[in-house]
Amino acid sequence: MGKKMSGASSLVKSLESAGVDVMFGIPGGAILPAYDPIFDSSIRHILVRHEQGAGHAATGYAQVTGRVGVCIATSGPGATNLVTPLADAAMDSVPMVAITGQVPSNAIGTDAFQEADIRGITMPFTKHNYLITDPDQIPRAIAEAFYIASSGRPGPVLVDIAKDALQKETDFNWPKELSLPGYRPQLEPVNQSILDAAALIAQSSKPVLYVGGGAIKANASKELLQLAELLGIPVVTTLMARGAFPDSHPLHYGMPGMHGTVGAVTALQKSDLLITLGARFDDRVTGKLSTFAVNAKVIHADIDPAEIGKNRFADVPVVGDLKRTIAALIPAVKAEFAKKSPDYSAWNASMNKLRATYPLGYDLPKDGSLSPQYVIERLSTLTGPEAIYVAGVGQHQMWASQFVKYENPRTWLNSGGLGTMGYAVPAAMGAKVGAPDTPVWAIDGDGCFQMTNQELVTCALNNIPIKVAIINNESLGMVRQWQTLFYEGRYSNTSLESKRIPDFVKLADAMGCIGLTCDRPEDVDSIIKKANSINDQPVVVDFRVFKDAMVWPMVAAGTSNDDIMIAREMAPDWDSQEL
Amino acid sequence: MSKHTLAVLVENSPGVLARVAGLFSRRAYNIDSLAVGPTENPEISRMTIVINVESHSLEQVIRQLDKLVNVIHIAELKQDESVQAELILVKISATAKNRFDVDAVLETYDAVIVDESSETLTIEATGDAAKISDLLNALERFGIRELAQSGLVGIERGSRSLAERTLSVQSIPTAESGQADYQN
Numbered sequence: 001m002g003k004k005m006s007g008a009s010s011l012v013k014s015l016e017s018a019g020v021d022v023m024f025g026i027p028g029g030a031i032l033p034a035y036d037p038i039f040d041s042s043i044r045h046i047l048v049r050h051e052q053g054a055g056h057a058a059t060g061y062a063q064v065t066g067r068v069g070v071c072i073a074t075s076g077p078g079a080t081n082l083v084t085p086l087a088d089a090a091m092d093s094v095p096m097v098a099i100t101g102q103v104p105s106n107a108i109g110t111d112a113f114q115e116a117d118i119r120g121i122t123m124p125f126t127k128h129n130y131l132i133t134d135p136d137q138i139p140r141a142i143a144e145a146f147y148i149a150s151s152g153r154p155g156p157v158l159v160d161i162a163k164d165a166l167q168k169e170t171d172f173n174w175p176k177e178l179s180l181p182g183y184r185p186q187l188e189p190v191n192q193s194i195l196d197a198a199a200l201i202a203q204s205s206k207p208v209l210y211v212g213g214g215a216i217k218a219n220a221s222k223e224l225l226q227l228a229e230l231l232g233i234p235v236v237t238t239l240m241a242r243g244a245f246p247d248s249h250p251l252h253y254g255m256p257g258m259h260g261t262v263g264a265v266t267a268l269q270k271s272d273l274l275i276t277l278g279a280r281f282d283d284r285v286t287g288k289l290s291t292f293a294v295n296a297k298v299i300h301a302d303i304d305p306a307e308i309g310k311n312r313f314a315d316v317p318v319v320g321d322l323k324r325t326i327a328a329l330i331p332a333v334k335a336e337f338a339k340k341s342p343d344y345s346a347w348n349a350s351m352n353k354l355r356a357t358y359p360l361g362y363d364l365p366k367d368g369s370l371s372p373q374y375v376i377e378r379l380s381t382l383t384g385p386e387a388i389y390v391a392g393v394g395q396h397q398m399w400a401s402q403f404v405k406y407e408n409p410r411t412w413l414n415s416g417g418l419g420t421m422g423y424a425v426p427a428a429m430g431a432k433v434g435a436p437d438t439p440v441w442a443i444d445g446d447g448c449f450q451m452t453n454q455e456l457v458t459c460a461l462n463n464i465p466i467k468v469a470i471i472n473n474e475s476l477g478m479v480r481q482w483q484t485l486f487y488e489g490r491y492s493n494t495s496l497e498s499k500r501i502p503d504f505v506k507l508a509d510a511m512g513c514i515g516l517t518c519d520r521p522e523d524v525d526s527i528i529k530k531a532n533s534i535n536d537q538p539v540v541v542d543f544r545v546f547k548d549a550m551v552w553p554m555v556a557a558g559t560s561n562d563d564i565m566i567a568r569e570m571a572p573d574w575d576s577q578e579l
Numbered sequence: 580m581s582k583h584t585l586a587v588l589v590e591n592s593p594g595v596l597a598r599v600a601g602l603f604s605r606r607a608y609n610i611d612s613l614a615v616g617p618t619e620n621p622e623i624s625r626m627t628i629v630i631n632v633e634s635h636s637l638e639q640v641i642r643q644l645d646k647l648v649n650v651i652h653i654a655e656l657k658q659d660e661s662v663q664a665e666l667i668l669v670k671i672s673a674t675a676k677n678r679f680d681v682d683a684v685l686e687t688y689d690a691v692i693v694d695e696s697s698e699t700l701t702i703e704a705t706g707d708a709a710k711i712s713d714l715l716n717a718l719e720r721f722g723i724r725e726l727a728q729s730g731l732v733g734i735e736r737g738s739r740s741l742a743e744r745t746l747s748v749q750s751i752p753t754a755e756s757g758q759a760d761y762q763n
């Protein structure tokens with residue numbers, strides 16, 4: 001027999017038993033019983049200003065620490081405010097547990113006050129979810145939720161608990177073991193698939209390591225570095241994988257995809273073997289799928305068997321944990337190379353030449369105004385690769401991926417799959433809570449910032465001194481870029497006028513943060529240094545940048561990667577390259 | 580497009596039908612029929628799902644289904660290696676005049692009369708899709724007033740059962756306290 005207590009106490013004890021040290025949330029009627037034992041718990045509860053902030057903060061915390069992020073909300077609107085961060089976490093495979101209160105079990109289905117069927121709503125984008133009406137089931141549900149969220153391909157799990165289940169008396173029994181007959185993630189790769197992969201690598205002449213976010217989730221950076229150096233071939237890291245492999249490494253070609261480097265996009269495109277590690281052939285990477293890397297065979301290593309063959313046929317599927325997969329692949333490749341050592345030198349030489357011809361770059365604005373790319377480049381140089389960078393969604397996100405130099409995993413956070421504007425500030429808050437001694441810079445758009453900046457109040461009150469660089473181009477810049485390119489410059493509803501309203505410095509000040517502003521190139525360094533020197537308060541810098549800057553290179557949506565443009569109406573000069 | 584029959588063992592937990600139906604709908608998989616019922620094990624329900632897919636994506640459908648935590652096992656029931664049946668209840672117009680003709684049809688198809696009125700007969704029949712469709716064609720000329728048809732159910736031929744092949748359950752130890760590292 002366990003200890004007698006309320007369902008609410010059982011919930012909090014369960015969260016403690018699951019190892020939770022912090023959670024983000026807002027109370028309300030249905031979850032209120034739980035907030036009483038939370039008051040006495042060792043778990044730090046951070047009171048946010050909007051449940052969406054709680055959800056993204058849990059994500060930021062999880063992405064930085066590798067642990068499960070936890071958020072908590074009341075029924076109805078509290079729960080529905082978690083919908084976006086849950087969908088976001090599902091798309092980016094983030095381990096998260098969301099706890100929501102539900103109306104009392106006898107009121108479920110009656111359209112009771114603040115009733116929303118959050119279990120039904122979140123079915124499509126949670127890894128699993130629960131509706132608990134019996135307090136005795138709370139510990140098991142919580143234990144399962146943490147196990148499911150953090151094992152296999154990580155993802156969000158929601159536990160919805162009826163108010164009466166929180167109020168009733170129950171025995172607290174933390175389960176010693178779990179039995180989930182329908183959930184058996186395969187961690188160990190099948191040996192034959194490793195041997196097949198190694199053989200295919202040895203036969204190839206133009207192989208590329210196509211690395212996705214799974215490499216970071218699996219903590220496989222060390223093994224990846226060994227494999228890359230053993231093979232000596234181009235490595236590309238997707239938007240979700242930036243930091244999995246050092247940007248400074250000579251084998252690194254940067255990011256592939258819609259705004260990828262010419263080198264990375266072309267290496268995939270011309271390859272005869274894609275060694276795909278924890279990546280999922282997303283449309284933003286492949287461009288028009290039928291024209292993607294048409295001459296390449298595919299090794300596809302992923303922990304989620306459903307990713308294999310979903311978008312692209314895999315010649316050699318390898319299901320398993322990526323750290324183990326790469327560790328197993330290294331000796332298998334060595335054994336193959338001992339038989340016959342392949343010669344990738346011609347391939348490397350042509351890719352090297354291409355990369356050298358088309359490095360990432362940007363033009364400075366002719367009117368002398370501030371270049372957004374320059375700001376981000378300086379931010380990276382002056383702050384360094386040990387810091388954590390968190391982006392919103394839009395042009396600034398792409399520039400932050402391109403122009404910040406990443407050397408370490410878990411230092412680049414962004415909303416890759418869902419593309420959630422408003423992600424940056426709360427995710428940076430969660431990141432800072434997870435890594436309190438590391439500088440955390442949110443690189444946010446003026447549009448995104450206006451969606452979730454209220455969490456700066458939470459940061460200011462809870463000693464979470466993040467820094468925010470608003471890349472203020474007074475517009476929904478990415479949408480504006482598409483209007484420039486595809487809608488004859490008809491700027492329908494993309495002007496935010498945010499150099500006029502709001503006054504970001506005053507807004508920062510009102511929220512208990514230090515507000516700084518910068519609109520001259522010559523002030524950029526000193527203002528970044530000043531922001532970096534402030535560590536006891538959140539800082540917001542309004543970088544007032546040139547509004548017509550564009551993100552290049554670009555593969556227009558739905559077109560082939562072969563049609564990559566390096567600037568407006570400017571394709572690479574393919575004739576001068578031998579590919 | 581080709582048809583496939585899947586036998587799916589699921590945990591008998593609330594919401595599992597919604598999970599499966601939701602998955603098919605959001606991934607735009609075409610369901611021809613879906614039947615759910617209890618099994619020999621009270622904790623497990625069985626769904627028989629007939630889907631219409633391009634052959635290359637059958638595997639994708641199975642893998643996506645398998646990701647649902649409540650889905651325990653999925654097996655494809657091949658036509659020649661399984662027994663498959665659906666049930667119909669059909670109300671036809673029948674009078675004393677054509678009763679003899681009706682009886683002849685029913686005999687051919689092993690169908691039985693389960694209810695009758697002065698103008699109608701209600702007929703019950705079971706069988707695979709081909710037999711049911713032939714029977715309905717044969718009844719057409721009497722006038723079909725109402726048709727209720729179940730989804731297909733199926734079971735593999737031979738002595739083995741799906742459950743005994745799949746239900747070797749492993750239990751997962753939880754960490755006493757502190758977050759377990761389940762990945763490594």
Ligand SMILES: Cc1ncc(C[n+]2csc(CCOP(=O)(O)OP(=O)(O)O)c2C)c(N)n1
Pocket residue numbers: 392393394395396397419420421422444445446447448449471473475476477478479
């Ligand atoms: C919640 C949400 N709404 C709309 C969009 C569509 N969208 C993508 S980028 C973008 C513009 C973002 O503007 P801003 O934050 O100023 O970034 P910029 O592109 O200017 O750097 C919009 C509206 C989105 N991704 N997310």
Ligand SMILES: [Mg+2]
Pocket residue numbers: 394445446447471472473474475476477
């Ligand atoms: Mg903007």
